Amino acid sequence: MSAAIIALDCMGGDNAPGEIVKGAVLAVNEYKNIYVKLVGNAEQISAELSKYTYDRDALEVVNATEVIETGEPPVAAIRRKKDSSLVKCMYMVKRGEADAMVSAGSTGANLVGGHIIIGRIKGVERPPLAPLIPTKDGVALLIDCGANVDARPSHLIQFAKMGSIYMENIVGVKNPRVGIVNIGAEEEKGNALVKETFPLLQKLDDINFIGNIEARDIPQGAADVIVCDAFVGNVILKLYEGVGSVLLSKMKGTMMSNLKTKIGGLLIKKELKNTMKAFSLDNYGGAPLLGLNGLLVKTHGSSKANEIKNSIYQCATFQKMDLNNKFKEKLLEKNKEVE
Amino acid sequence: MSAAIIALDCMGGDNAPGEIVKGAVLAVNEYKNIYVKLVGNAEQISAELSKYTYDRDALEVVNATEVIETGEPPVAAIRRKKDSSLVKCMYMVKRGEADAMVSAGSTGANLVGGHIIIGRIKGVERPPLAPLIPTKDGVALLIDCGANVDARPSHLIQFAKMGSIYMENIVGVKNPRVGIVNIGAEEEKGNALVKETFPLLQKLDDINFIGNIEARDIPQGAADVIVCDAFVGNVILKLYEGVGSVLLSKMKGTMMSNLKTKIGGLLIKKELKNTMKAFSLDNYGGAPLLGLNGLLVKTHGSSKANEIKNSIYQCATFQKMDLNNKFKEKLLEKNKEVE
Numbered sequence: 001m002s003a004a005i006i007a008l009d010c011m012g013g014d015n016a017p018g019e020i021v022k023g024a025v026l027a028v029n030e031y032k033n034i035y036v037k038l039v040g041n042a043e044q045i046s047a048e049l050s051k052y053t054y055d056r057d058a059l060e061v062v063n064a065t066e067v068i069e070t071g072e073p074p075v076a077a078i079r080r081k082k083d084s085s086l087v088k089c090m091y092m093v094k095r096g097e098a099d100a101m102v103s104a105g106s107t108g109a110n111l112v113g114g115h116i117i118i119g120r121i122k123g124v125e126r127p128p129l130a131p132l133i134p135t136k137d138g139v140a141l142l143i144d145c146g147a148n149v150d151a152r153p154s155h156l157i158q159f160a161k162m163g164s165i166y167m168e169n170i171v172g173v174k175n176p177r178v179g180i181v182n183i184g185a186e187e188e189k190g191n192a193l194v195k196e197t198f199p200l201l202q203k204l205d206d207i208n209f210i211g212n213i214e215a216r217d218i219p220q221g222a223a224d225v226i227v228c229d230a231f232v233g234n235v236i237l238k239l240y241e242g243v244g245s246v247l248l249s250k251m252k253g254t255m256m257s258n259l260k261t262k263i264g265g266l267l268i269k270k271e272l273k274n275t276m277k278a279f280s281l282d283n284y285g286g287a288p289l290l291g292l293n294g295l296l297v298k299t300h301g302s303s304k305a306n307e308i309k310n311s312i313y314q315c316a317t318f319q320k321m322d323l324n325n326k327f328k329e330k331l332l333e334k335n336k337e338v339e
Numbered sequence: 340m341s342a343a344i345i346a347l348d349c350m351g352g353d354n355a356p357g358e359i360v361k362g363a364v365l366a367v368n369e370y371k372n373i374y375v376k377l378v379g380n381a382e383q384i385s386a387e388l389s390k391y392t393y394d395r396d397a398l399e400v401v402n403a404t405e406v407i408e409t410g411e412p413p414v415a416a417i418r419r420k421k422d423s424s425l426v427k428c429m430y431m432v433k434r435g436e437a438d439a440m441v442s443a444g445s446t447g448a449n450l451v452g453g454h455i456i457i458g459r460i461k462g463v464e465r466p467p468l469a470p471l472i473p474t475k476d477g478v479a480l481l482i483d484c485g486a487n488v489d490a491r492p493s494h495l496i497q498f499a500k501m502g503s504i505y506m507e508n509i510v511g512v513k514n515p516r517v518g519i520v521n522i523g524a525e526e527e528k529g530n531a532l533v534k535e536t537f538p539l540l541q542k543l544d545d546i547n548f549i550g551n552i553e554a555r556d557i558p559q560g561a562a563d564v565i566v567c568d569a570f571v572g573n574v575i576l577k578l579y580e581g582v583g584s585v586l587l588s589k590m591k592g593t594m595m596s597n598l599k600t601k602i603g604g605l606l607i608k609k610e611l612k613n614t615m616k617a618f619s620l621d622n623y624g625g626a627p628l629l630g631l632n633g634l635l636v637k638t639h640g641s642s643k644a645n646e647i648k649n650s651i652y653q654c655a656t657f658q659k660m661d662l663n664n665k666f667k668e669k670l671l672e673k674n675k676e677v678e
Contacts, residue, residue, distance in 0.1 A: 183573040216577035234522040238555035267603025
């Protein structure tokens with residue numbers, strides 16, 4: 001089997017290049033058949049690499065002289081900074097010099113560059129950003145979550161299909177349950193978008209549509225693929241983080257209330273940390289932007305080495321499972337039915 | 340001062356009539372100047388009342404022979420069941436025989452009946468359902484959260500105004516900070532509704548508009564009044580519940596993992612329970628449906644006596660602070676500016 005080639009934006013994110021480079025080293029040391037092109041300031045990257053031992057045949061440094069900052073207007077940044085680590089990664093994917101790319105850099109620049117430079121698979125109307133989120137006993141794919149506000153029903157249909165293929169092939173969930181986010185379980189509820197989309201989803205025979213899902217039931221794991229427009233998806237993703245972090249900080253406060261609780265806290269500390277880690281969003285690598293000619297995985301700006309490693313592995317699985325060809329088959333084959 | 344008269348739907352909700360009647364008893368025993376009309380099956384209500392001691396001049400039983408069930412289509416139920424406890428309460432508010440009403444019954448029937456029977460204050464386009472939600476160190480008002488999907492900018496403007504008045508007068512927050520839910524902190528982000536509404540909110544000189552608020556920052560308490568359309572608000576409210584309850588159950592599981600954690604769990608049990616209670620949604624009574632000729636407070640279907648008591652108290656404060664006249668002033672006075 002040939003190795004998956006992954007372009008890694010080493011200059012994006014709060015912990016670049018140190019944690020990013022470390023993530024690449026962890027990935028090639030743990031997994032076979034992965035080849036990472038480390039894109040960015042060659043001097044800095046080499047200095048980081050010199051700290052580790054690793055298979056030299058699995059890593060390569062590609063110099064890039066510019067960096068796109070988080071605050072920059074995305075379109076202008078993508079157009080002007082041709083020699084930035086981010087734009088260089090994108091061109092590598094476009095030209096087939098890499099199968100996929102990973103970046104912890106600006107979300108806006110990643111989304112815009114993904115569309116403009118890498119480009120969409122024929123038949124995909126709007127590529128969705130689709131992170132895995134933790135549920136009570138597993139994970140679910142939240143699709144879309146940042147790319148397309150004011151979506152149309154035909155977009156959501158495609159999200160449902162791509163999401164099903166992703167969960168089946170990458171996460172290994174057989175016949176994944178697809179739900180659409182709504183404000184009640186009854187069919188007649190919802191805003192205009194959901195009301196229009198619901199019957200179209202019902203008609204599809206190649207996904208396992210289970211109907212409406214209320215936000216309350218998402219953390220319970222009531223569906224494997226959570227379909228929604230990007231505005232709603234973004235609210236869900238960020239509230240997950242927000243409620244989790246406030247509850248955790250309140251719990252920590254509770255354990256400091258008196259001597260008794262301090263001792264109690266010490267006794268459960270380790271196990272509680274593990275529980276919380278299992279329910280943490282950055283456990284599963286970054287969010288894939290699906291439906292591009294290649295794959296782009298956007299990780300958190302605050303990514304550490306472990307998230308980068310997981311994202312690289314996600315890219316390798318994506319390539320190995322030949323997901324883009326599966327997307328093409330489903331979307332082209334079925335497109336007419338929907339319209 | 341004259342007492343606030345509150346009509347209580349004693350037959351709505353999972354724990355009717357027992358917990359509902361008990362809530363009324365708790366309310367009149369704890370607070371002065373409250374008079375509750377207990378509406379429903381007189382025999383059952385009297386049987387419940389006979390369990391308690393209370394001021395007989397503060398409670399009155401009003402017989403109603405029908406009950407609206409949760410599953411019934413709201414419009415038909417409201418029209419047909421004229422002698423239901425819910426519809427009777429609504430007519431009492433409409434006719435001025437009660438200042439406000441409380442119901443744990445069907446959300447749909449409450450929203451529809453609120454509009455059709457009680458009716459809107461002149462100038463209010465769409466009455467929002469506005470629950471208080473817990474934040475790190477306090478509460479915030481989530482407005483709207485169930486009544487108006489596919490809202491227009493002018494609705495959101497009114498939500499911002501009514502929400503500010505509510506937080507200032509009922510919760511006692513001076514100059515409450517108003518934020519609009521968006522997917523980023525930057526002004527240019529958002530869906531069509533938010534982009535249109537943002538500059539209109541900026542122009543208002545009678546609210547303290549602080550701009551966009553990301554869902555992540557809601558639990559942190561970044562704003563006092565959280566403005567959004569009902570679809571987004573419903574997702575926020577229900578995800579709050581969902582994430583909280585899953586985290587709590589995972590924590591409980593953690594404490595049962597081994598002998599050490601079991602002992603630790605016992606030591607922090609009481610304090611943890613108090614912390615979680617402070618972060619629970621049903622701590623603050625039900626959600627008011629604002630902008631009606633009177634007040635309707637919708638409590639959870641699973642309401643127990645304490646939530647009913649708090650809701651009754653909320654109604655009394657609403658009447659005492661003369662909130663509806665304050666709404667009228669603000670909405671009529673400013674309506675032209677917005678259009």
